Amino acid sequence: MAQIPPYKICFVPKSKEEEEEDEKIYKRYSEIAAATLPTTEGWTGKPMYQYQGFWYNSGLHGIGPLAVQDHFKARPSDILLASIPKSGTTWLKSLAFAVINRKSNPPSAQQQHPLHIFNSHDLVPGLEWLLYNNNLNALSGSRIVYICRNTKDTLVSWWHFNNKMRSNISLDAMELEEALHWFCKGMSSFGPFWEHVLGYWKASLERPQNVLFLKYDEMVVEPVLHLKKIAEFMGCSFSPIEEKEGLVDEIIKLCSFENLSNLAVNKTEKNASGLPNSSFFRQGKVGDSSNYLSPEMLEQLDRITEQKFHGSGLKL
Known part of the structure; x- marks a missing residue:
């Protein structure tokens, strides 16, 4: 029997429609980061973006902070x-x-x-x-x-x-x-x-x-x-x-x-x-x-x- 990925256990899976919407969100933030944020070559040869005084790797790391600030709501x-x-x-x-x-x-x-x-x-x-x-x-x-x-x-x-x-x-x-x-x-x-x-x-x-x-x-x-x-x-x-x-x-x-x-x-x-x-x-x-x-x-x-x-x- 195939093992269930652990993040599917710890996190509630999203529907296909929600995942497609997330891809659109990430694409939008990627475009914003590439076009507007200070950029330099990172330690592994890929770009790093500077956002609010801190540096983030390109990809999910680079746009994660932008998306989190706009969408994540913590609970008590x-x-x-x-x-x-x-x-x-x-x-x-x-x-x-x-x-x-x-x-x-x-x-x-x-x-x-x-x-x-x-x-x-x-x-x-x-x-x-x-x-x-x-x-x-x-x-x-x-x-x-x-x-x-x-x-x-x-x-x-x-x-x-x-x-x-x-x-x-x-x-x-x-x-x-x-x-x-x-x-x-x-x-x-x-x-x-x-x-x-x-x-x-x-x-x-x-x-x-x-x-x-x-x-x-x-x-x-x-x-x-x-x-x-x-x-x-x-x-x-x-x-x-x-x-x-x-x-x-x-x-x-x-x-x-x-x-x-x-x-x-x-x-x-x-x-x-x-x-x-x-x-x-x-x-x-x-x-x-x-x-x-x-x-x-x-x-x-x-x-x-x-x-x-x-x-x-x-x-x-």
Whole structure:
């Protein structure tokens, strides 16, 4: 029996007429983006568009923000997961999915768990990619869980990821010096990095009941503490019995880098957006950037980060 795509489970399918209307909407926004928005060559050789101060890849990423602002209406019960790329997005999606669905899909039954069958990005699709392909149902919204990562590791991870994408389309690898140059100018997907992070940080201070701000580096050190914090924020706290039975540890093990990266689905298959699932897993280590960035590069990124975050109370 053929497997049902996970986004058909998590999202309500649209009719053929609605899908055709969505195609018209995307075509219209694509034409607007190409004709009116500042454009530059992206990290994988395709154009990037600048919209309201941030850069987006061409295609669904590029026009997604325009369409979302015009059409998406969040509900009070909704939950959104947010991040800049290569900040722990895959891990956060896995944890949130496992927590919310722990009754119907207990982590103890690992071999049958959806995370063993589908990539996290299929189980929790991106808003910019699939907003009009499916109506949002249970995994979107007015509460936002945001994850960020220290500047240096984010850059190096993003550089590796884009070089994998460039290799897939027969482009030469981008030099790290060039990646640093564009990153510091703010010209990376969803960048500038610092403005992206700072926006969510300020929102978490102003509306802590609506925005949970997480740091990847801290989650790696204390995963139990942060998973319980995520569950509480999403409105599905662990009961004393669940904690006593080891459910928190089971979810952490299920969603660990070691477990997910070694699954067949994440080694050989592609996700719904066409990217190899393996591209979302490299090392996941804190501080790996020191193996690639020179002392001068490290100092440059530290200096910019300190300047950008000065007076905010945020440190990465």
